Amino acid sequence: MKESVQLFVDQRGQTLRALITEGERVLAAAVLPGPLNSASTLQELVAVLFAKVGRKPDLAHLLIAADQVKLSTYRLQEMPLADGAKIIQRSIMTATGEREPIFRMTRLAPQQDKDVFLAEQIPRATVAHLQQLFAQAHIRLASISTTLQANIAAFAPFRDGILQAHAIFDVSPEAVTATFLSPTEILHHETLAIRDSDREPEVDDDAGSERVLKRRLFAVLNVIHGLYSQYMLANPLSPVEKVWLCGPGAEIAGLEESLVDAMDIEVASLDLLAGKIEESRSFSPLAGLIGASSQKDYVNFLPAQATKSTQDRRRLLALFAAGLVALLCIAVVGKASYEVFRWERSLARERSEIKRLQAAAAAEQGRVASLRYLKQLGVATPPLSVIFSEIAFRLPREVQLDGINLLQGDEVGTLEVLAVTQHKTPWHNERIFTSLMASLYGVPHLQCSQNPDIAMLRLGKEKLIKLKVSCRLIPPEGEH
Secondary structure, eight states: OOOOEEEEEEOOTTEEEEEEEETTEEEEEEEEEOOOOSHHHHHHHHHHHHHHHSOOOSEEEEEOOGGGOEEEEEEEESOOHHHHHHHHHHHHHHHHOOSSOEEEEEEEEEETTEEEEEEEEEOHHHHHHHHHHHHHTTOEEEEEEOHHHHHHHHHGGGGGGOSSOEEEEEEOSSEEEEEEEOSSOEEEEEEEEOOGGGOOOOOSSHHHHHHHHHHHHHHHHHHHHHHHHHHHHHOTTSOOOEEEEESGGGGSTTHHHHHHHHHOSEEEEOOTTTTTSTTGGGGHHHHHHHHHTTSTTOOOOSOHHHHHHHHHHHHHHHHHHHHHHHHHHHHHHHHHHHHHHHHHHHHHHHHHHHHHHHHHHHHHHHHHHHHHHHHHHHHHSSOHHHHHHHHHHHSOTTOEEEEEEEEOOSSSOEEEEEEEEEOOOHHHHHHHHHHHHHHHHTSTTEEEOSSOEEEEEEETTEEEEEEEEEEEEOOOTTOO
């Protein structure tokens, strides 16, 4: 089965760039004068590519112009992402008047105790115009993306190599877009235009061409320096260790060397199509979309309704075919499924009965163990009633018996004597403790700890002292 043929169009600037692919394999590239403002321009672009590969695209992906995207930064208190999206949506609705604005949020590096988001919003009128333009050219528009999302996708294979921060400078004749990234966050994103006065027209003579080239180089370096300075002011603790260049302006001769000299930093080409097409760095943002467009987390600014109708048709056909197969399967395996269900139900009943019997057996074993212990205790010690009576009789007047716990031991066992007395002066309390321990010491067949557990209680306005004394039962002589 052949993979779909897809068209990727970069409409940024005054020049259109396009790639036609089969799967993730680039078949051909094309460059035409822009802008993309009519269906005839798009049809001409498709015709150029068709002449090269003899294939027409099944669907298209568009990298939209930067001036058609409105960027806003939001600093919000820490909250669930869905709640933050609602706040940003209401803000955009108020600013634009659109009931359902088309926007996507990208999380930036947090600032102090605030979460920071960059919201990219494309007016609905712009999206509708682009949809109509592709429809008139008989091409299904599958997605719309932005410079930020394209460069993030293009840089994804290199992101694991970041230690502190890397910078991507996407250079065009009109502007430079800078994206600064850490291994896990987007630190800064900004676009700065190149002044019209720095963009001289082409000239025919060699001297004039050299002058224009130097002026362009100086203008790009000046803009990059401004973007880098803005970043360092906001992120002094995350210095840039490497710069990546892409976009049509990255092809300017001497740009890499000049950046190395000016910034004293490593500079490399972000070139995903090196050796495959001419001026391949110009296509790097577009090439980043090739692999990303098939991923689940691909950021698509095209409203869901726009892609839903075609997807629904395909889904209905698939469901119809699957339904026929399912009916045949049901007819064949229906009886077998019922038999399996019947056996599983019978097995579940048997397992439930086994568990019930196991629980009853475990409980019976516990009762048998307790009876054996009580029998052994009755043989090895005098009657507990005698010991309990002795304890109650010997307790000092100021002490009230709160309870006696019998703890099972290996042979005879342990008694925990719980008592309560009023809290008075330290001297008085000490006297009561001494009196209590002396009284328990005289109980036959008990060996009591000399270090009782003491806890303070409050009952209304009255302060109480709760005492716990652990005593080991001593069997009579000759009965060990």
